[in-house]
Amino acid sequence: MKEILSAVERVTGIMKEIGAASRAQNDDIGRLNQSIHQIDSDTQQNSERVEQTASVARSLRAQVRALLEVVSAFTLSNAPATPAPTAARTDAARESSPVRYAA
Numbered sequence: 001m002k003e004i005l006s007a008v009e010r011v012t013g014i015m016k017e018i019g020a021a022s023r024a025q026n027d028d029i030g031r032l033n034q035s036i037h038q039i040d041s042d043t044q045q046n047s048e049r050v051e052q053t054a055s056v057a058r059s060l061r062a063q064v065r066a067l068l069e070v071v072s073a074f075t076l077s078n079a080p081a082t083p084a085p086t087a088a089r090t091d092a093a094r095e096s097s098p099v100r101y102a103a
Helices: 002-071 090-096
Strands: none
Touching: none
């Protein structure tokens, strides 16, 4: 009878350990799930920011073209008048211009 009681106590102890381990594992899975949701949210926000940045860059590019077109009407002394730069010539014009642009 003592052997049976001892075996039951061992099984009960093992079951308690299994229960504790299961609860700990469940808690860990819950924290992991929260972390994954946070990463997903951060990724979506970053994607939105990239889209906004690209949109702003396109807008700025259009504004620069418009400004270059307006400014092209002016000439510097001893510099020949040039037609308004196109998008393809903008970088080359900046490099060869006697006017230095702020970076």
